[in-house]
Amino acid sequence: MLEAPAIAALTILVLALFVGIEVISKVPPLLHTPLMSGSNAISGITVVGAILAAGSDHGPLATWLGFAAIVFAMLNVVGGFLVTNRMLAMFKPKKPKGDA
Amino acid sequence: MSTTLIQFSYLVAAVLFILGLRNLSSPKTASLGNFMAAVGMLVAIVATLLYQEVVDYPIVIAGIAVGGVLGAVVALRIQMTAMPQMVALLNGFGGVASALVAGAEVTTAVEAGVEPTGIVPVAMVASVLIGSVTLTGSLVAFAKLQELMRGAPIQYPGQQFVNALIALGAIGLCVVLATAPLDLSLFGVLTIVALLLGVLLVIPIGGADMPVVIALLNSYSGLAACATGFVLDNSALVISGSLVGASGLILTKIMCDAMNRSLANVLFGAFGAVSESAVSAGTSEEQGNVTAYTPMDAAVIFSSARSVIVVPGYGMAVAQAQHAVRELTDTLAEHGIEVNFAIHPVAGRMPGHMNVLLAEADVPYEQLIEMDAINPQFPETDVALVLGANDVVNPAALEDEGSPIYGMPVLEVGKAKHVFVIKRSMNPGFAGIQNPLFFKDNTMMIFGDAKKVVIALNEAVRNY
Incomplete structure (x- = not known):
């Protein structure tokens, strides 16, 4: 049988999925690309696990796997948020008439 | 930092992620949303660095620096x-x-x-x-x-x-x-x-x-x-x-x-594998004549048009024609023509691809209209300008039950009074399916690189 922490995590998983579906259904197709790059950056949260793996002195193999994970995850985080920011800055409303 | 406090920081980060995604529901708040999510990530990373278990800081910091710098360089370039x-x-x-x-x-x-x-x-x-x-x-x-x-x-x-x-x-x-x-x-x-x-x-x-x-x-x-x-x-x-x-x-x-x-x-399904039989059937079949027109011919029609809908596809991305398109639509607007863009969900190579390209070219997002909203407008539109799109405007999806794409929702450009199709050649699209739109009476084919044709169109409209 599953122990209590696993049940708790499973509960969080299911609830988060529902929240995700609710929230993301409201994103218009206009912003689907920034949604993908931005959510991609969020999946870089795995950097949290990578830091623990690399920094906890669990032997050289774990340290180096963790190091590689930090690099990839940070690429994801920084690259993802920055490129999303660049894209979103381009989405502008129509200028008021006579402003051009 | 105590473990409880770290766990609490994770909760804060998760809330910021959710609020960030929720702000993506409107282009007005989307930048703020992205910023909130980034702050959430920062909170989570800093909290993790303060874990007691983390003892080997040099390697962690080195990893963060290497990945962060690489990510920033790629994202900005x-x-x-x-x-x-x-x-x-x-x-x-x-x-x-x-x-x-x-x-x-x-x-x-x-x-x-x-x-x-x-x-x-x-x-x-x-x-x-x-x-x-x-x-x-x-x-x-x-x-x-x-x-x-x-x-x-x-x-x-x-x-x-x-x-x-x-x-x-x-x-x-x-x-x-x-x-x-x-x-x-x-x-x-x-x-x-x-x-x-x-x-x-x-x-x-x-x-x-x-x-x-x-x-x-x-x-x-x-x-x-x-x-x-x-x-x-x-x-x-x-x-x-x-x-x-x-x-x-x-x-x-x-x-x-x-x-x-x-x-x-x-x-x-390996869709888009051009099977030999389909190709030969497509070419031997009598579908009517295609006449190639010039940008000058199009300018004549534009001169009496009141409304234009541009339908971009992957061809616009390949030719990097988005800026030229914006210039053309500016010229049309100066002539008092109403211009909108019809965006099919799968136009391009990723969700939202066309929107990003056109936003880059300073097209206001109010002009980027989704398929279901714009389809009813085609019958009242003078010109539909199809730019490097193929399967997403194929009327076979509506009419031909034998077509492999039958049933796919498409942009009904054929209902516009005139249809201009800018295309490199008569080659069928990726799906390898012939497009009856090209043979319709109200369709004018203009062959060439999307960017060059759009620039020529712009000149022709200006000088007309």
Whole structure:
């Protein structure tokens, strides 16, 4: 049988999925690309696990796997948020008439 | 920092992620939303650095610096036209990072000789499998989009059988490892099989189906993070991973619906493999005459038009014509013509591809109109200007029950009074399906590179 922490995590998983579906259904197709790059950056949260793996002195193999994970995850985080920011800055409303 | 406080920071981060995604519901608040999510990430990273277990700071900081700088350089330099490749690559990196973390946990458990229990070994296996498939699948998608390899499906006899065999092998390894996880070499084998599987699953998928693949890999990268969350019993990873997983799945479903195809058909149907019979049938069939027109002819019609709808497709992205298009629409607006853009959900190579390109060219987002909203407007429109789009405007999807794309929702451009189609040649699109739109009486074909033709059109309209 599953122990209590696993049940708790499973509960969080299911609830988060529902929240995700609710929230993301409201994103218009206009912003689907920034949604993908931005959510991609969020999946870089795995950097949290990578830091623990690399920094906890669990032997050289774990340290180096963790190091590689930090690099990839940070690429994801920084690259993802920055490129999303660049894209979103381009989405502008129509200028008021006579402003051009 | 106490563990409780760190856990609390993760909760704060998760809330910021959710609020950030919620702000993506409008272009007005989207930048703020992205900023909130980034702050959430910063909170989570700083909190983790303060964990008591983290003792080896130099290597952690070095990793953060290397990844952060590389990410910043790529993100600031990348061209907007290369965005599909960029997203594909980021998906892959997210996946491999999660798999590596799970791998590190496996080695730690092996060295300590402590058998993980409960759901942990299952999560370890899932993370390694999903993360590795995501990595190589994304790299193949990247190579196809970057045109490092052919975009057309790569097929060989018995492909489905081979894939099924390897997938079964991977699942078998997973079952063994989930019950006896302290086997480093077997994890190595699983990793190799999963990496191979990622390649084999994506090579038979054609370029036009890339929006589905990218959305699906997006979802995988989230699910891998989620699985790693179970390995570490870390709620931040579980919540964020499932948010991203849900996001990718929703986009996948939207893309599939927009093509009227099931996910299985996209993944295994090798759509866009131009079969010999289809090509010969298409050319021998009498479909009528196509007349090539010049930009001058089009300018004559534009001069009496009051409304124009531009329908962009992948051809606009390839020719990098978005800026030229904006200039043309500016000229049309100066002549008092109302201009809008009709955006099909699967136009281009990723969800939202056309919107990003046109936003880059300073087209206001109010002019970018979704398919369902703009379809009723075509009958009242004087000119529909189809720019490098093909399958998404194919009337066969509505009329020809024998067509492979029958039932796919399309932009009904044929209902406009005049249709201009700018196209490089009469070659059928990626799906290899002939387009009856080109033979309609109200259709004028203008052959050439999209950018050059649009510039010539602009000149012609200005000088008319």
